[in-house]
Amino acid sequence: MAGPPASLSARDVGSFAYLSVKDRSPQILTKAIDTLHRHKSEFFEKHGEKGLEAEKKAISLLSKLRNELQTDKPIVPLVEKFVDTDIWNQYLEYQQSLLNESDGKPRWFLSPWLFVECYMYRRIHEAIIQSPPIDDFDIFKELKDQNFFESQESVIALCTHLQELRKTIEDLDENQLKNEFLKVLQISLWGNKCDLSLSGGEHISQKTNIMNSLEDLKPFILVNDMDHLWSLLSNCKKTREEESVTQVDIVLDNSGFELITDLVLADFLLSSKLATKIHFYGKTIPWFVSDTTIHDFNWIIKQLKHSNNKWVSQCGVDWEDHIKTGRWVYLDHIFWTLPHEFSAMSQVAPDLYAALQKAHLIFFKGDLNYRKLTGDRRWEFTIPFHEALSGFHPAPLCSIRTLKAEVQVGLQPGQGEQLTASEPNWLTTGKYGVFQFDGPL
Numbered sequence: 001m002a003g004p005p006a007s008l009s010a011r012d013v014g015s016f017a018y019l020s021v022k023d024r025s026p027q028i029l030t031k032a033i034d035t036l037h038r039h040k041s042e043f044f045e046k047h048g049e050k051g052l053e054a055e056k057k058a059i060s061l062l063s064k065l066r067n068e069l070q071t072d073k074p075i076v077p078l079v080e081k082f083v084d085t086d087i088w089n090q091y092l093e094y095q096q097s098l099l100n101e102s103d104g105k106p107r108w109f110l111s112p113w114l115f116v117e118c119y120m121y122r123r124i125h126e127a128i129i130q131s132p133p134i135d136d137f138d139i140f141k142e143l144k145d146q147n148f149f150e151s152q153e154s155v156i157a158l159c160t161h162l163q164e165l166r167k168t169i170e171d172l173d174e175n176q177l178k179n180e181f182l183k184v185l186q187i188s189l190w191g192n193k194c195d196l197s198l199s200g201g202e203h204i205s206q207k208t209n210i211m212n213s214l215e216d217l218k219p220f221i222l223v224n225d226m227d228h229l230w231s232l233l234s235n236c237k238k239t240r241e242e243e244s245v246t247q248v249d250i251v252l253d254n255s256g257f258e259l260i261t262d263l264v265l266a267d268f269l270l271s272s273k274l275a276t277k278i279h280f281y282g283k284t285i286p287w288f289v290s291d292t293t294i295h296d297f298n299w300i301i302k303q304l305k306h307s308n309n310k311w312v313s314q315c316g317v318d319w320e321d322h323i324k325t326g327r328w329v330y331l332d333h334i335f336w337t338l339p340h341e342f343s344a345m346s347q348v349a350p351d352l353y354a355a356l357q358k359a360h361l362i363f364f365k366g367d368l369n370y371r372k373l374t375g376d377r378r379w380e381f382t383i384p385f386h387e388a389l390s391g392f393h394p395a396p397l398c399s400i401r402t403l404k405a406e407v408q409v410g411l412q413p414g415q416g417e418q419l420t421a422s423e424p425n426w427l428t429t430g431k432y433g434v435f436q437f438d439g440p441l
């Protein structure tokens, strides 16, 4: 049997992966360096001379990294001891083992894009942890926070919608409840347009009320398995015995506006009794610019709670309560910031795989999760999603993703080709989205 197709890689000159490594990645590193510069006086105030020295050190490590990338140097092992250092270095050896003698060592413009891109973010983290006392500085924090502040209008609209809905949710009939469910799902999908790594760290936020755009955006949903999600969860609700649990896991992506949309979805699942428990998974280190860490998660809920808008602050209060009562649980695991595709999870992180198996449904938010679900490979557009998952089936799962990388599976025959003919960049602009489900029907 033929193995899976080749990985996306910057070795394909002109591909999106190539352009990302060539242009976007150095741009992100330059922005990171600039951020350190701008926080110089803050480091001085906090730590005195030691803070200044640390800032210099982190900047020089990041400049070195940018140079290695731009000159296509070999990928070097991580040096600073951290929980995942050994796993990373083993993975590097594994990448080496995949190469022919003539290829030499794994390199930025040769190795799989997924690997080198994850490696870049891990090296950014290494530069920071090698620079105490600023070793807990989140270089992307201010960008994430700005994204939240700039999306205020949409945040207010969403929180108002949710709070109004909560008042009458018990009175909705089956059909009305389903419609509301489909709405919050779509909100969460389009929330994924707002990641900051695609824009190279340039601001993109949700300035207008997303609720008004849902109908207009429907034609851009290329795979729409929302009905399966409804069947699954409404069935759980109907057949659930008292005291028993319906658990939905949400593997989070970006903080800022997208996180709000995910929390709205999570609240709706509880309020509608479609689920009784939500597990959120975030990142343990700053990742792909805008990804959610526990600090972002807590920060955003606190911001909401202290808002002047009564609906927004009510959301903050309710969500804190969900956490206190254990109906919402935030979890993290180093696996999410490793370079492995998800088909390796049961081997590399069996504890996480076992935890996910307890869910009735898992939502995977965003593009990077899609790339890891499918192994970031050059699959044919029509290959079934189930097959592209290459054995990763911990529980029924659904990818909620806007397209920002050249991988897409599970399309109808001709659908991909048609899109390519009319819109050559359809795979990478975030304009299109999918709800792609895998599980027993």
Ligand SMILES: O=P(O)(O)OC[C@H]1O[C@](O)(CO)[C@@H](O)[C@@H]1O
Residues within 6 Å of the ligand: 020, 117, 192, 195, 196, 197, 198, 253, 254, 288, 365, 366, 367, 368, 369, 371, 402, 404, 405
């Ligand atoms: O936040 P998301 O949706 O995972 O998007 C991140 C994606 O954006 C990019 O930076 C742009 O393609 C990809 O590297 C990555 O897959």
Ligand SMILES: [Mn+2]
Residues within 6 Å of the ligand: 195, 253, 254, 288, 290, 291, 366, 368
């Ligand atoms: Mn992201």
